[in-house]
Amino acid sequence: MLFSELGLKAEIQRAVAEQGYDTPTPIQQQAIPAVLAGHDLMATAQTGTGKTAGFTLPILHRLVSGPNSGPNDRLARVARTPRVLVLAPTRELAIQVEESVRTYGKHLPINSLAVFGGVGINPQIANLRRGVDILVATPGRLLDHVQQKTVDLSGIEIFVLDEADRMLDMGFIRDIRKVIALLPKQRQNLLFSATFSLEIRELAAGLLHQPVSVDVAPRNTAAETVTQKVIETNREQKKELLQHLFATRGLHQVLVFARTKHGADALARTLDKAGIKAAAIHGDKSQGARTRALGDFKDGKLTALVATDIAARGIDIDALPYVINYELPNVAEDYVHRIGRTGRAGMAGEAISLVCHDERGNLKDIEKLIKRSIERVVVPGFEPAAVAAPRPPQPPRPPRSGQPSGRAPGRKGTAQPGGPAQHRSGSRHR
Ligand code: AMP
DSSP: OOGGGTTOOHHHHHHHHHTTOOSOOHHHHHHHHHHHTTOOEEEEOOTTSSHHHHHHHHHHHHHHHSTTOSTTSGGGSSSOOOSEEEEOSSHHHHHHHHHHHHHHTTTSSOOEEEEOSSSOSHHHHHHHHHOOSEEEEOHHHHHHHHHTTOOOOTTOOEEEEOSHHHHHHTTOHHHHHHHHHTSOSSOEEEEEESSOOHHHHHHHHHHOSSOEEEEOSOTTOOOTTEEEEEEEOOGGGHHHHHHHHHHHHTOOSEEEEOSSHHHHHHHHHHHHHTTOOEEEEOTTSOHHHHHHHHHHHHTTSOSEEEEOHHHHTTOOOTTOOEEEESSOOSSHHHHHHHHTTSSGGGOOEEEEEEEOGGGHHHHHHHHHHHTSOOEEEOOTTOOOOOOOOOOOOOOOOOOOOSOOSOOOOOOSOOOOOOOSGGGSOOOOOO
16 A cells, blocks of 8 residues: 555645655554544554554644635634644653654644643743644643643644553543543544553543544564564673673664663763763753753764663654663563664664563563563673572582682573674665
8 A cells, every 4th residue: 555545635645755655554554544534543553653644644634624724714824723632741752743743744834833841831832822733742731831821722623642551651641631621522532552451441431432443563562573682691790791782783873771760871871981972861851951862862973872761752763773671671561662662664673681680570571471582692701690599408518719600501592692784774764
């Protein structure tokens, strides 16, 4: 199937073609006709599937084709109230969704705006006054605007909840309900979520009317195009091993995951000192610092971006070749989200996890969730220390001096993970 077969306005097709895309991704093939037909939508799709264009393209089409789109109508007026509201969990995602709206709507007379917390509210108020058709917002800041009466939601025709599961994880459910209560009853609703938990189903039941269901990536399975590897090692050797991987494999544009904000900062500093250009992004960083780090990473000025799980959500980078889990996440589903940052839209990618002894339980949980075992690799010089298996009580032995227990136990392989070059070929993105 081609984009030209979807019946989208010529201006939209032109913008899509300018991005270099001619074939819609599976979610786009399913979601675009459903949204164009005016249906509510429940889509189970991870980031990387092309979901943003999946809702942005038909929404743009509807805005310029509907009853309100003639030359003398509200589209032509100067100060107009939003007709589409997209709620996103993070500032980064809000910015990226709004960028997509701009990209795909650049040949249309459509105004869009992203509003999110952590920055001054006044410029947003000024922009809202100028008139906005598509408003992308994080819940807290949107409610600030509602309270200050600087936004009018009474004209919303289409409501999108993006990354709904993450919004619930972040505790936004009450804010979401408050926002929904402010919307006109008659509207189209689209809900996107990477997982389909009971909570999401409850939310969907109250929000959606006879929705079309679209499920592209079977739940909790990692993209087929991502090669996953586990390097078993010791906690104390992880920093050195990471540097070794950068040095020996010529890695570039690597998203490194750390569990804590403090850990992310420390790791970015260590890498930077070792000559590997790195920055950290997490919730304590100012919006300016995050945007700068992300920009530098996208532009290739940084080799590594060290992120926490929440900060990394919504990072949208074409053809990200590597994800390294410096530490495994506590929640197995976060692993799926993390590695979803690579292998996007059919591109090859590699996800490497550095796993020490006390993370084996986490690894087991992850393998159970993704229903497959991940290949183990041992890097010479960084072998995990033999850890004593439970054994019958033995008579006490005198302590041995010297040598740390650095010997590698018998492993099925000592090869380094596959070379990086083959994973970078065939980029469709420019
Ligand atoms: P998303 O899942 O919306 O975060 O999109 C993932 C990436 O896929 C983005 O970088 C898009 O620019 C890209 N993308 C979206 N649609 C297509 C398409 N039809 N073909 C190739 N890449 C696409």
